[in-house]
Amino acid sequence: MSGEQLQAELQALESRYTELAARQLKLDLTRGKPSAAQVALSDALDGILGGNYRAADGTDVRNYGGLDGLPEAKQLFAGMLEMPADAILIGGNSSLTLMYAVIDFALSFGLRGPESAWGNSDEVKFLCPVPGYDRHFAICEHLGIEMVPVPMLATGPDMDAVEKLVAADPAIKGMWCVPRFSNPTGCVYSRATVERLAQLGNIAGDDFVLMYDNAYAVHTLYPDAEPLASLYAACERHGTLDSVFQFGSTSKITFAGAGVAFMGSSPANLAAFKQHLGFQSIGPDKVNQLRHVRFLGDAEGLAALMGKHAELLRPRFEAVLEILEAELAGTGMGEWLSPRGGYFISFNTRPGLAKTVVKLAADVGVALTPAGATFPYGNDPEDSNIRLAPSFPSLEDVQATAEVFALCVKLASVRQRLA
Ligand code: PLP
Numbered sequence: 285m286s287g288e289q290l291q292a293e294l295q296a297l298e299s300r301y302t303e304l305a306a307r308q309l310k311l312d313l314t315r316g317k318p319s320a321a322q323v324a325l326s327d328a329l330d331g332i333l334g335g336n337y338r339a340a341d342g343t344d345v346r347n348y349g350g351l352d353g354l355p356e357a358k359q360l361f362a363g364m365l366e367m368p369a370d371a372i373l374i375g376g377n378s379s380l381t382l383m384y385a386v387i388d389f390a391l392s393f394g395l396r397g398p399e400s401a402w403g404n405s406d407e408v409k410f411l412c413p414v415p416g417y418d419r420h421f422a423i424c425e426h427l428g429i430e431m432v433p434v435p436m437l438a439t440g441p442d443m444d445a446v447e448k449l450v451a452a453d454p455a456i457k458g459m460w461c462v463p464r465f466s467n468p469t470g471c472v473y474s475r476a477t478v479e480r481l482a483q484l485g486n487i488a489g490d491d492f493v494l495m496y497d498n499a500y501a502v503h504t505l506y507p508d509a510e511p512l513a514s515l516y517a518a519c520e521r522h523g524t525l526d527s528v529f530q531f532g533s534t535s536k537i538t539f540a541g542a543g544v545a546f547m548g549s550s551p552a553n554l555a556a557f558k559q560h561l562g563f564q565s566i567g568p569d570k571v572n573q574l575r576h577v578r579f580l581g582d583a584e585g586l587a588a589l590m591g592k593h594a595e596l597l598r599p600r601f602e603a604v605l606e607i608l609e610a611e612l613a614g615t616g617m618g619e620w621l622s623p624r625g626g627y628f629i630s631f632n633t634r635p636g637l638a639k640t641v642v643k644l645a646a647d648v649g650v651a652l653t654p655a656g657a658t659f660p661y662g663n664d665p666e667d668s669n670i671r672l673a674p675s676f677p678s679l680e681d682v683q684a685t686a687e688v689f690a691l692c693v694k695l696a697s698v699r700q701r702l703a
Contacts, residue, residue, distance in 0.1 A: 470623025485527025
């Protein structure tokens with residue numbers, strides 16, 4: 285556009301923005317949580333036991349015990365992580381709690397005995413693919429672990445950078461991964477990436493831990509969504525099972541606040557962790573585990589439920605993507621990916637504009653995830669990434685929000701251009 289055309293465009297955008305402000309909107313696209321209709325899909329959980337509190341082996345699930353979970357729950361969730369049932373431990377309602385507990389244990393007590401405690405070293409570092417999940421970063425920050433960003437590519441973390449860093453710096457004790465429909469980019473790690481991740485345990489020291497958070501393992505929006513290669517099988521081949529903890533939960537399958545969380549690892553890791561866990565609890569909520577087993581049934585039951593979630597989620601994702609495409613494609617004002625699953629759309633503005641766009645939206649009543657939240661310490665060096673979470677609001681609100689968002693991106697971009 286010529287200078288004059290840009291000025292005219294700016295005026296048009298400013299007046300549309302002023303009109304929006306007058307509408308006193310109150311919209312929110314910040315929360316990556318399931319909608320009311322989604323959680324209602326699992327209402328049958330309530331009362332499903334019908335007075336039958338016996339697990340398959342006769343255990344009365346109302347009573348104490350069973351520190352690592354019911355066998356049938358292990359069986360069900362092992363399938364989600366593509367691991368054998370005896371490599372699984374079932375926790376409470378939150379996989380984040382399990383992740384925190386593993387890191388806390390490795391820091392304070394050591395996965396391989398007191399000598400191996402990370403806390404014995406002055407420096408403990410974690411590799412963090414960026415953009416990534418703010419709560420992973422918050423755990424590191426809270427526990428005093430220094431975060432080292434590595435770029436996220438369409439195939440997963442930049443493995444050349446990861447391998448170089450792990451080989452060069454023994455203070456790097458771990459790495460975060462969200463391998464399928466990553467939060468927030470939505471990418472699925474390629475087979476080659478999974479293969480290389482499985483070999484990190486042979487490059488790093490034996491106290492290295494890959495925190496493999498498969499939160500969106502079965503959360504597809506389309507039946508042909510890209511599958512994820514099995515990390516467990518690759519680790520078996522490379523003899524590195526001890527270097528990986530895998531996590532999952534039913535938070536975005538059944539009830540986000542009352543689901544079942546689980547993790548999988550090697551026999552040595554599970555034994556060490558269980559021994560530690562025994563000091564904290566006599567056992568988890570087995571009633572909820574049994575309710576989930578009866579409700580979900582098997583892999584087919586799980587897939588059928590995920591299909592119903594996809595029916596609710598797909599229109600919301602498509603609404604955002606259609607508006608981005610119509611308003612911003614080919615303008616050079618932003619880049620985004622079209623995820624085939626998960627809960628987020630990741631948008632990159634032109635450098636230096638993410639905070640401005642989020643503020644412009646907030647000033648007309650549209651809440652977006654704070655700029656920088658997808659980076660360690662809230663610091664996006666390019667000030668460019670914004671995470672959009674379309675699952676929770678109504679379809680109409682998602683559409684209205686995406687329109688405001690596109691307008692704010694345009695306004696910020698044109699203002700920057702003319703500055
Ligand atoms: N891991 C990732 C990547 C997530 O995006 C989320 C929620 O948004 C969680 C974990 C939370 O899991 P949970 O509810 O099991 O603690």
